[in-house]
Amino acid sequence: MTRVWREHDVDTTFRRAHRYIDGNETKVIGAFPVLTFKPDNSFDLIFVKETAGAMTSYSDIHQNDSALIFLHEQLQGSNIIDGDKTYVTAFPIHEFRDSTVGAILLSSDAVEVKHIHWNALGLPRLVSNWSDMVIAFNIVDDYAVANNFAGGFLDCHLIDEHRRLFLFKKDYFERKSIPEWRLNHLTNFRYNFCNPPFEARIRKAHNIICSILDANSCNVLTERDTLKLKEMYYNNLTLSHFEDNNMPTLGGANINCPSIYFNINRLSSADDISIARIVFHELMHTIGYDHPADENDPAYKASVPHRVIFCIPSNGDSNDAQIPIPNFCQLKRDLHCPT
Ligand SMILES: [Zn+2]
Numbered sequence: 001m002t003r004v005w006r007e008h009d010v011d012t013t014f015r016r017a018h019r020y021i022d023g024n025e026t027k028v029i030g031a032f033p034v035l036t037f038k039p040d041n042s043f044d045l046i047f048v049k050e051t052a053g054a055m056t057s058y059s060d061i062h063q064n065d066s067a068l069i070f071l072h073e074q075l076q077g078s079n080i081i082d083g084d085k086t087y088v089t090a091f092p093i094h095e096f097r098d099s100t101v102g103a104i105l106l107s108s109d110a111v112e113v114k115h116i117h118w119n120a121l122g123l124p125r126l127v128s129n130w131s132d133m134v135i136a137f138n139i140v141d142d143y144a145v146a147n148n149f150a151g152g153f154l155d156c157h158l159i160d161e162h163r164r165l166f167l168f169k170k171d172y173f174e175r176k177s178i179p180e181w182r183l184n185h186l187t188n189f190r191y192n193f194c195n196p197p198f199e200a201r202i203r204k205a206h207n208i209i210c211s212i213l214d215a216n217s218c219n220v221l222t223e224r225d226t227l228k229l230k231e232m233y234y235n236n237l238t239l240s241h242f243e244d245n246n247m248p249t250l251g252g253a254n255i256n257c258p259s260i261y262f263n264i265n266r267l268s269s270a271d272d273i274s275i276a277r278i279v280f281h282e283l284m285h286t287i288g289y290d291h292p293a294d295e296n297d298p299a300y301k302a303s304v305p306h307r308v309i310f311c312i313p314s315n316g317d318s319n320d321a322q323i324p325i326p327n328f329c330q331l332k333r334d335l336h337c338p339t
Pocket residue numbers: 281282285291305328329330331
């Protein structure tokens with residue numbers, strides 16, 4: 001749908017990178033997005049391994065594209081000492097809670113720091129807005145890759161006409177190309193939840209489903225189904241909670257409508273696998289698949305929305321074939337999609 005940084009929306013790109021981790025990557029604490037347009041509709045993300053740094057939070061940081069510039073001005077080019085460790089810099093993940101923002105500290109072992117004159121690589125002298133930042137980051141990324149690093153960025157703060165480059169060592173960072181459709185939903189989907197923290201759990205479920213689509217590992221899906229689902233992840237979906245919380249049903253959808261519902265009260269104690277299965281089931285309704293209301297009807301068991309739930313790998317400790325699913329789903333059959 002969008003190549004966000006071209007729309008002056010750097011913070012969305014950072015937020016997507018960080019949200020991609022949950023359900024997709026283990027043993028990483030963050031992800032740094034490479035702000036470069038690629039013609040194959042993918043973005044490069046650079047994953048920050050646990051050994052490369054730590055997560056912290058800063059207060060009173062600008063909550064917009066300039067958060068990184070603002071943070072670097074606060075740090076004034078100095079190292080950050082935390083416990084017995086020295087960190088050379090930090091970048092915000094753009095997840096804001098009130099006046100605080102999460103940030104990733106990068107350890108001095110993981111990053112090669114290079115002091116250069118501001119003009120050495122054709123860098124802009126000042127980095128004071130998103131446009132300078134994108135230009136500067138692209139120049140540094142090219143330089144880093146050419147010199148066998150996973151990537152890098154720079155200190156937005158200029159000292160004595162010099163600035164620091166932070167080059168990511170490959171033992172501590174891993175760079176991967178991620179299709180845009182696997183990233184867009186992380187900020188494009190609309191959540192109308194009574195319990196906003198529950199959003200993160202549904203986003204994780206979507207990450208799990210996207211990895212299955214990307215690997216083409218669910219043999220219940222036709223090629224056309226997979227294409228339709230990828231298109232939806234690229235575009236939009238509305239996710240809401242059931243208005244009647246006394247309902248026993250876990251989830252619901254309208255056939256062929258880009259919206260699904262969850263009974264958040266009943267799902268709050270469910271594990272990640274169960275939630276991903278419910279999301280996958282409901283998604284199949286959004287692309288047109290139906291089933292009888294009676295879960296004991298053999299046609300229900302043979303339906304695509306029921307069968308896809310077995311494409312979500314279990315933790316290995318449950319008997320998949322016997323999953324009890326009373327009141328799994330309620331289909332709405334309105335003439336028009338809800339808006
Ligand atoms: Zn259903």
